Amino acid sequence: MVVFIYVYTGVLTALLAVPNYVPIINTLDELATSSTIKPVTIKSTAVDDIMLNAKNGTYKLIGDTFRKFPNETLVANTLVGVQRAVEGKYGFLEPRMSLLSLMENDRKEQNSCRVTLAKQTFYPRAFAYLLPKKSPFKDAFDRQILLLQQYGFIIHFQTKIVLQSNRCLLLKKKVRSRPPIFTLNHVSSSFVILVFGFAVSFLCFVFENMWNFIDYLYDL
Template sequence: MLMTLVLTRSYAGNLMALLAVRHISEPYHSLREVLDDPSVTMVWLKGSSVGRYLTEAESGIFREVGDREKEGRLLWRTQAQFPNDIDTWVRRGTHVLMEVHYGLKMSLGKDYTKTGECSFYESKEEFLPLIFAMVGPKNSPLVPAISKRITSMTEAGLFFQWLKTEEPNSTVCYRTPTKVTVKTSLSLTNIWGMYVILAAGHLVSLSVLCLELLSLHLKHTGIK
């Protein structure tokens, strides 16, 4: 009876924890993890400088990424095709979108605005950063003046403010927790394990009873 009480309390505690805390899977946090998984396909921006770099890289991890195109694990898509790709391929978990940081924030924000929940996540590892700049004539007095104003705008956070103005939910899903607390009513779909254990317990008890009856019968008939 003591053992039954301990097992019952333990199972009840684990069941309540399982129902209350939901674990969100995030299998890809680095480019290496994506490359090592043969079941996932990468989606890159078509016609970008990154795409040209991948095709021209002669060694390293980006050479491996370029080689995946021959295996059918690398697709080139346009910016206009990204929303549909996210809502289909990426949502099913068969594809991973490779995009610049601001582009990912916009995509996550738009999906949150549409669905009301964070369905996607960004990897913790960032790679191949892009530096945008304005090109001016050499030794031109305009270059220092423009550089000073661009630096002031960056330090003031105007770029982030413009991003948030264009998509208010762009930062809602940034670094979302992998464990969330949920509230749900009990139903047969979330407590079916209790009935499975109950049925298994009755089956084991019935098997033990049959063995005892068989042993008693063999004992009375003199068969060992």
């Protein structure tokens, strides 16, 4: 599971206008203790059940927020969760694979990357298939899922296929991998000091000449 948060885009320098894909928060602890970002999840799912039943720690803090602001933080579906994240005041808690899909769909609809993922996952992945009771295929599903997990195919699918098809994450990686470009913005404070120095020097020059002129008048 990961935290889904809003992307703040801004101009890095005056000469290089590149979106800054850096999350407001990166860990569950930051989300739980944030005074500006509230956690959001879908009502009656595994996430809210875990948080609401936690007795201590970070999970309990998030559960307390769910109890205090149920109308804001416990939403009906993923579309509302994404919209909450876009508002910039909420972090959407949802399975990573689901968020990657939502993230890509939002990019296609809006033609921009409005949301991104926090770095930290907060409990291990789980897989489930809905089968009829006493289904003869249950053991086969269990066995194959375990094999896929043990051989690393699931991780490979997530990292090589799903992540590489998500343009927002690829753009984020590309932007971060670029070497920093030295621009005038990096020395802007020096120019401010220089201008201030010129102004002070000019005032001193004017004051000194006025003082000398007054002395000259007195001598006459």
